Amino acid sequence: xxxxxxxxxxxGLINLNHPDHYFHWGFLLISLANLVVIAIMxxxxxxxxxxxxxxxxSLPNREKDQGDHQEDAAAxxxxxxxxxxxxxxxxxxxxxxxxTQPAYVASWVYVFGxxxxxxxxxxxxxxxxxxxxxxxxxxxxxxxxxxNSMHLWSVELFMGFMAIHLWGKYWMSAWRxxxxxxxxxxxLAFLVAIFEAFTGYLSQTNFDSxxxxxxxxxxxxAGGIGAFINPMNFGQALMLHISLLxxxxxxxxxxxxxxxxxxxxxxxxxxxxxxxxxEDQGAMDPEVGQ
Amino acid sequence: xxxxxxxxxxxxxxxxxxxxxxxxxxxxKEATIAVGxxxxxxxxxxxxxxxxxxxxxxxxxxxxxxxxGFSQTALSExxxxxxxxxxxxxxxxxxxxxxxxGPISPERLFGVRIPVNSAQAxxxxxxxxxxxxxKLRAALRSWAAASRAQRRRWVAAEQRALSGRRLxxxxxxxxxxxxxxxxxxxxxxxxxxxxxxxxxxxAQGNFYTTNYTKPLLFLGDSWKAxxxxxxxxxxxxxxxxxxxxxxxxxxxxSWPGQPWLWLxxxxxxxxxxxxxxxxxxxxxxxxxxxSVLSLALLLVPFIPVxxxxxxxxxxxxxxxxxxxxxxxxxxxxxGSR
Numbered sequence: 001x002x003x004x005x006x007x008x009x010x011x012g013l014i015n016l017n018h019p020d021h022y023f024h025w026g027f028l029l030i031s032l033a034n035l036v037v038i039a040i041m042x043x044x045x046x047x048x049x050x051x052x053x054x055x056x057x058s059l060p061n062r063e064k065d066q067g068d069h070q071e072d073a074a075a076x077x078x079x080x081x082x083x084x085x086x087x088x089x090x091x092x093x094x095x096x097x098x099x100t101q102p103a104y105v106a107s108w109v110y111v112f113g114x115x116x117x118x119x120x121x122x123x124x125x126x127x128x129x130x131x132x133x134x135x136x137x138x139x140x141x142x143x144x145x146x147x148n149s150m151h152l153w154s155v156e157l158f159m160g161f162m163a164i165h166l167w168g169k170y171w172m173s174a175w176r177x178x179x180x181x182x183x184x185x186x187x188l189a190f191l192v193a194i195f196e197a198f199t200g201y202l203s204q205t206n207f208d209s210x211x212x213x214x215x216x217x218x219x220x221x222a223g224g225i226g227a228f229i230n231p232m233n234f235g236q237a238l239m240l241h242i243s244l245l246x247x248x249x250x251x252x253x254x255x256x257x258x259x260x261x262x263x264x265x266x267x268x269x270x271x272x273x274x275x276x277x278x279e280d281q282g283a284m285d286p287e288v289g290q
Numbered sequence: 291x292x293x294x295x296x297x298x299x300x301x302x303x304x305x306x307x308x309x310x311x312x313x314x315x316x317x318x319k320e321a322t323i324a325v326g327x328x329x330x331x332x333x334x335x336x337x338x339x340x341x342x343x344x345x346x347x348x349x350x351x352x353x354x355x356x357x358x359g360f361s362q363t364a365l366s367e368x369x370x371x372x373x374x375x376x377x378x379x380x381x382x383x384x385x386x387x388x389x390x391x392g393p394i395s396p397e398r399l400f401g402v403r404i405p406v407n408s409a410q411a412x413x414x415x416x417x418x419x420x421x422x423x424x425k426l427r428a429a430l431r432s433w434a435a436a437s438r439a440q441r442r443r444w445v446a447a448e449q450r451a452l453s454g455r456r457l458x459x460x461x462x463x464x465x466x467x468x469x470x471x472x473x474x475x476x477x478x479x480x481x482x483x484x485x486x487x488x489x490x491x492x493a494q495g496n497f498y499t500t501n502y503t504k505p506l507l508f509l510g511d512s513w514k515a516x517x518x519x520x521x522x523x524x525x526x527x528x529x530x531x532x533x534x535x536x537x538x539x540x541x542x543x544s545w546p547g548q549p550w551l552w553l554x555x556x557x558x559x560x561x562x563x564x565x566x567x568x569x570x571x572x573x574x575x576x577x578x579x580x581s582v583l584s585l586a587l588l589l590v591p592f593i594p595v596x597x598x599x600x601x602x603x604x605x606x607x608x609x610x611x612x613x614x615x616x617x618x619x620x621x622x623x624x625g626s627r
Contacts, residue, residue: 010340010343011340012336012337012338012339012340013337013338013339014338014339016339016340016342016543016544016545017342017543017544018543018544019528019529019543019544020530020540020543020544020545021544022530026561027559027560027561028536028559029530029535029536029559030536030539031530031539031540031541031544031546031547032544033541033544033545033546033547034539034540034546034547034549036546037546037549038549038552049605049608049609050608053612056313056314057313057314058311058312058313058616059311059312059313059314060311060312061308061309061310061311061312097317097318098315098317099314099315099316100312100313100314100315101312101313101315102308102310102311102312102313103310103311103312103313103613103616104310104610104612104613105313105315106313106610106612106613107609107610107612109609111324114320114321114324115324115327115328117321117324117325118321118324118325118326118327118328118329119328121325121328122325122328122329122332126332138343139343145340145341145343146336146337146340148341148343149335149336149339149340149341150332150333150336151341152336152341152545153331153332153335153336153339153341154328154332156335156546157328157331157332157335159550163550168609170590170600171600171603171605171606171609172600172606172609173597173600173601173606175590175591175597176301176304177301177302177303177304177305177306178301178304178305179305180591180592183590183591184588184589184591187584187587187588187590188588191584191588194550194551197548197550198548201548204343205346206342206343206344206345206346206542207344207345207346207347207525207529207542208342208344208531208541208542209346210346210347210502210506211522211526211531211537212538213502213506214506214507214509214510214513215531215533215537215538216538218387218573219573219576219577221379221380221387221389221397221573222389222396222397222571222573222574222577223396223573223574223577224396224397224399224400225396226380226397226404227379227380227396227397227400227401227403227404228400228403230380230404230501230503232501232502232503232506232507233500233501233502233503234500234501234502235499235500235501236500236501238500263305264307264308266304267304267308267310268606268610268613268614269600269601269604269606269610271304271310271613271617272310272617272620272621273295273303274309274310274620275308275309275310275311275617276295276300276303276304276306276308276309276310277303277309278309
């Protein structure tokens with residue numbers, strides 16, 4: 001870690017440790033910081049749709065995945081052989097780690113999926129670094145404070161990118177073509193991430209976590225969840241935050257990514273039949289695709 | 291660009307492998323660049339803005355800042371009138387905070403799972419742990435031996451002595467008719483001001499602990515009774531953290547909080563005739579609303595109108611404008627042949 005990044009006071013270049021400005025319109029009340037985050041997210045979404053994507057050369061589709069995995073009789077009838085055939089059938093290497101993708105995947109809005117993964121990687125790495133030295137380390141160590149800051153901003157970016165990804169996929173109707181499970185796993189990941197982030201806020205061991213734990217217990221109790229998950233039990237919140245929930249989130253996010261690889265990126269709504277059927281069949285009728 | 295495929299045919303075809311034109315792509319390169327971009331952004335944001343870390347409130351700070359406020363809360367614990375004493379499941383058999391949605395009350399269903407006896411846990415047991423002076427021992431014995439009616443009379447007398455005083459003022463010199471209460475409350479206040487009560491409430495007889503339920507419930511009882519005048523309430527209100535201030539979205543200082551909780555907290559803020567923020571069943575109502583909405587988001591692909599909106603508001607034409615332009619040009623080319 002570059003020493004220059006870590007100030008001895010734990011403060012950043014810009015001191016945000018003062019009361020925020022709040023905007024009040026009717027029943028709406030929002031802090032400047034939250035307003036800026038939401039405004040940036042909306043701006044990124046609009047820019048991602050509006051800005052022209054990088055130029056690329058269109059390649060003919062040779063459908064080279066067909067038959068790649070057909071000859072696997074040598075695997076025999078063992079369960080490992082059957083599992084291998086099953087895996088190759090649904091996820092051949094050129095789907096798992098492709099070197100081409102459909103030409104229509106040409107918009108900046110697509111980058112928010114992989115940026116979400118990038119955010120998740122950073123959340124996990126910084127979380128692991130915090131875990132090494134324990135939950136109280138960051139309160140009295142400038143380096144610890146910096147790692148905690150990285151963890152916080154990773155979470156803000158992860159959640160922000162995921163929300164923009166979700167907006168984009170909604171407007172693409174990305175569940176089309178038997179991709180409903182891809183959508184469902186994505187939304188599940190979003191919901192689990194919200195709960196995971198919440199347990200992180202409970203685990204800060206500061207004023208914020210203290211208040212959130214007390215205030216949220218009524219909702220937990222009202223729903224009956226409080227009988228099993230007590231937000232004022234710091235140990236329980238921390239263990240959920242660093243073990244069970246990350247595991248669940250990683251499994252769901254992994255499943256989501258695998259489903260995207262298996263089903264492919266959803267084709268454009270109203271895509272021409274020549275692209276869906278193949279050039280020979282789709283181009284027979286000149287009316288089709290107009 | 292309307293094809294001659296039925297909806298069912300189109301759905302079948304959209305599920306199979308893409309047969310149209312491709313472009314070069316390197317998934318590992320893309321992932322590496324994405325992680326790199328996030329790393330740079332995270333380093334930059336952490337360097338420029340750091341992160342919030344306002345220290346937690348202690349019972350010691352509270353007792354030092356508001357001796358009367360602290361003692362009023364302790365008295366309510368002994369009297370059994372505090373929020374925690376009357377809360378209901380999962381802490382005890384009260385009903386003050388028990389919520390239901392029609393006939394359904396999950397709290398009652400699961401019963402008392404985290405037993406809390408407020409008078410014992412917050413006042414009597416901590417006092418019993420102090421080095422026993424004859425006066426304190428006598429006061430504890432006197433309270434334990436008193437009838438309910440006698441305790442009520444003592445509590446009423448102590449409440450008269452404490453009422454009308456500023457929360458930050460010192461305890462009254464005398465409380466006529468309050469029996470052992472001035473001694474009990476005075477000793478508890480001294481214990482809290484020394485910091486010993488913080489340790490006692492967290493430890494509860496154990497060396498290792500990670501559970502802060504009891505000190506938080508005790509501290510929270512002051513907030514429930516005295517609201518924004520309480521020590522904790524003053525800090526929370528100033529920080530815009532109250533639920534009526536969209537608090538779950540907010541963070542201490544000027545950092546962004548959890549803006550993704552906007553929809554959850556919005557239901558508490560709606561200016562209706564019976565706002566959910568003051569409804570006795572507000573939390574369970576909001577939970578029910580959010581459960582339905584989460585389920586709806588999960589099942590968007592199967593819900594008419596929700597799944598049709600992207601077709602009616604064709605933002606996708608912008609997203610795939612390059613594809614549509616090329617497809618139109620190719621179709622035009624085929625038509626002219």
